[in-house]
Amino acid sequence: MHGDIRDWVRTCTACQRAKVHRHTIAPLDTFPTPTTRFQHVHLDLVGPLPPSQGNVSVLTCIDRYTRWPEAVPLPDATTPVVVQAFLQNWIARFGVPESLTTDRGPQFSSHRFRQFCAQLGIHHLQTTAYHPQSNGMVERFHRQLKVALRATDDPIHWAARLPLVLLGLRTAYRRDLDCAVADLVYGTSLRLPGQFFTPQSLGPSHDPAEFVTLLRSAFEDLRPVPPRPREVSSRSVFVSPDLMTATHVFVRHDSPRRPLHHLYDGPYPVSHRHPKTFDVLIRGRPHTVTVDRLKAAHMESPPSSLAAV
Incomplete structure (x- = not known):
């Protein structure tokens, strides 16, 4: 019963939209270095x-x-x-x-x-x-x-x-x-x-x-110099393991919002995963969203006590 209560609280959609436990911060990446000028x-x-x-x-x-x-x-x-x-x-x-x-x-x-x-x-x-x-x-x-x-x-x-x-x-x-x-x-x-x-x-x-x-x-004799990401030393990388297996995600609402408005929108189904982005179906249309704006959605499932009956 304790596990069922924990899972029920964890899957509260309103709470997941309103709360920030820890922002997702993906590892830094860069574009492939060009081989010539003006490429x-x-x-x-x-x-x-x-x-x-x-x-x-x-x-x-x-x-x-x-x-x-x-x-x-x-x-x-x-x-x-x-x-x-x-x-x-x-x-x-x-x-x-x-x-x-x-x-x-x-x-x-x-x-x-x-x-x-x-x-x-x-x-x-x-x-x-x-x-x-x-x-x-x-x-x-x-x-x-x-x-x-x-x-x-x-x-x-x-x-x-x-x-x-x-x-x-x-x-x-x-x-x-x-x-x-x-x-x-x-x-x-x-x-x-x-x-x-x-x-x-x-x-x-x-x-x-x-x-x-x-x-x-x-x-x-010129050799391209890749850009130096200044944030590497101070940027604390965090990607929740749940994000890699979640079927649905919440998307952080980064545009200006009204007071007391939810911090996240969703949940939305995930169609494809990429190293730095996810393809998410928002109102039936595919959108490519950076991992930094996503949070795994914990969806409701049948209680374990009932499943065992």
Whole structure:
């Protein structure tokens, strides 16, 4: 009887929706390291921002190999504007990437954006909802970009300050790369305002053909540097064993909620399990949800005392 009471209390649906015993924290993972420049690009949007020169948003792009950033001011964040900005400011300069990672924003989930990627032969990867860590490279760049724009003498006119802010970020020394991102893209350091440096001799000039040969040789020796997950040392991994066998799960409600609203939604049936995500049927439709938002649902079963009769 004690076991039946324990199981009955454990399967209370209202209690499971309202209580948090311990959040699921899956082990950190990363994308496969690209083998060449501009092969894998991360895309995202910043905004809405205060209007500046008719712009209210910024399209951000990061090359996973070199960490080269682009930030394009946008008058709005609709799909046609985003597609045109990416085409003119990235593809026209660096070519078509093989892979493209975005979140599940409406601009990137639209039929037009999927059609755009299909026409250019781009493999479009989308992160799971409410899990910005999946696009962490561009999210970290957002922090740097916002801090730099706030530090300018006139942050309200951020669109006019953006080009010089990007110059600073591209030429800043990075310990993980042991160089600036501009060095990996251009094969040499960009010249910065001369008043910051002591004039130096540029050395003997090279024939353009010889310079191209040296540059190609240097790029052949390049090796990709995988991103360093800073949270590895402090992140406490926890995945409940029940989650690996549960037929149903609760999904954490991460969007803004009303006071006293349940913390979890569900329970929902599990259709497939993957190392970092589960496929869950929500109102009859399949949804891919990150493990970090899930909690095993304990469903009612016949009491053991009755089953033995």
